[in-house]
Amino acid sequence: MNLEGNFNTKGSRWSMDCFSALMVIAFLILSPFRAAAQEFEDGSSFTASLLNIEAPVNETFRYQATLTNNSDEARVYQLSAEMPEGWRVVFKARGSQITSLNVEGGRTESLTIEIRPAYGAAPAKYPVSVQARAANKTLTLALEAVVEGSYELELTTPTGRLSGEITEGEKAEILLQVKNMGSLALNDITFSSQTPPNWQATFSPSEIQQLNPGETKDVIATLSVPDKTLAGDYVSKFTAKNTPSTSTATFRMTVKTSMLSGWVGILVILLAIGFVFYLIRKFGRR
Structure with a gap:
């Protein structure tokens, strides 16, 4: 009987020790949540309908x-956000851009959070912490912006100039540049043209198999102008x-008449004047 009593006593003490240890562990685990809960003790809250939005880097992430x-x-809530370097945020409410928002007691206000990623931000998941501060308390909204890769193609010239001159009946070589301004590779890029009637355009190379992000390649467009094209733009x-993706460059070409055409025109005019003079002398005597 004594042995059984000692066993029960030791078992009870072991159970009490385990219970005490579990209580300590529970207190340590739950204490951060209790501390955070003090910040929302009056029931105020800052929420969003969507916490995670996925979009290309050149678009705006909008959270309601x-x-x-x-x-x-x-309370007047001061609005701010912690974001990666180079990112921008805009808060809007009631149709206006704001930096703070006045919310009456017992009321709820809607606002739009617009986040613009930094130019060239790599595809990844970015955390954005938005704060609303008032009365020495901070309401925090944890958002995520998932940046997708983007396709962006640009066709231009090395100098940016999109005009030139050409003589009718001749050809002109125009140096173009194809740029990959996005964050993903561009494959199978082809070229086409829209020219005045009877004009022709060819490209060398006629196709680019792959253009990596940030890469630039030169393309020569050969423009052929038919004979007897009137001078002008x-x-x-x-x-x-x-x-x-698609990119178009509009090129203005000024056509000039050839020297031969000019001399032919002058010759025609001189012949016409000579013929008129001959007629005047011949018929004037009669």
């Missing part, structure tokens, strides 16, 4: 959020495209 003030008095459009 609500700010609830469950206190008995009005003419517009041609050159287009580079693949499946996800």
Whole structure:
């Protein structure tokens, strides 16, 4: 009996020790949540309908959020955000851009959070922490912006100049540049043209198999102008495209008449004047 009593006593003490240890562990685990809960003790909250948005780097991430003030008095919430370097944020409410928002006691206000990634941000998941501060308290909204890769193609010239001169009946070589301004590789880029009637345009190379992000390649467009084209300005459009992207460069070409055509014209005029003079002398005597 004594042995059984000692065993029960030791078992009870072991159970009490385990219970005490579990209570300590539970307290340590739950204490951070209790500390955080003190910040929301009046029931105020900062929420969003979507916490994670996925979009290309050249688009704006828009989050629809609500700010609830469950206190008995009005509060002016100062809005801010912690984002990666180079990113921008804009807060909008009631149709206007804001940096703070006045919320009456017991009321809820809606606002839009617009986040613009930095130019060239790599495809990845980026955390964005948005804060609303009022009355020495901070409501925090944890958002995620998932940047997708982007396709962006640009067709231009090395100098940016999109005009030139050409003599009728001749050919002109125009140096174009194809640039990959996106974050993903561009494949199977082809070229086409829209020219005045009877004009012709060819490209060398006629196709680019692959253009990596940030890479630039030269393309020569050869423009042929037919004979007897009237002098003046003419517009041609050159287009580079693949499946996800397209870019067009509008090129203005000034056509001039050739020297031979000019001399032929002068000769025709002189002959006409000579013929008129001959007629005057011949028939004038009669």
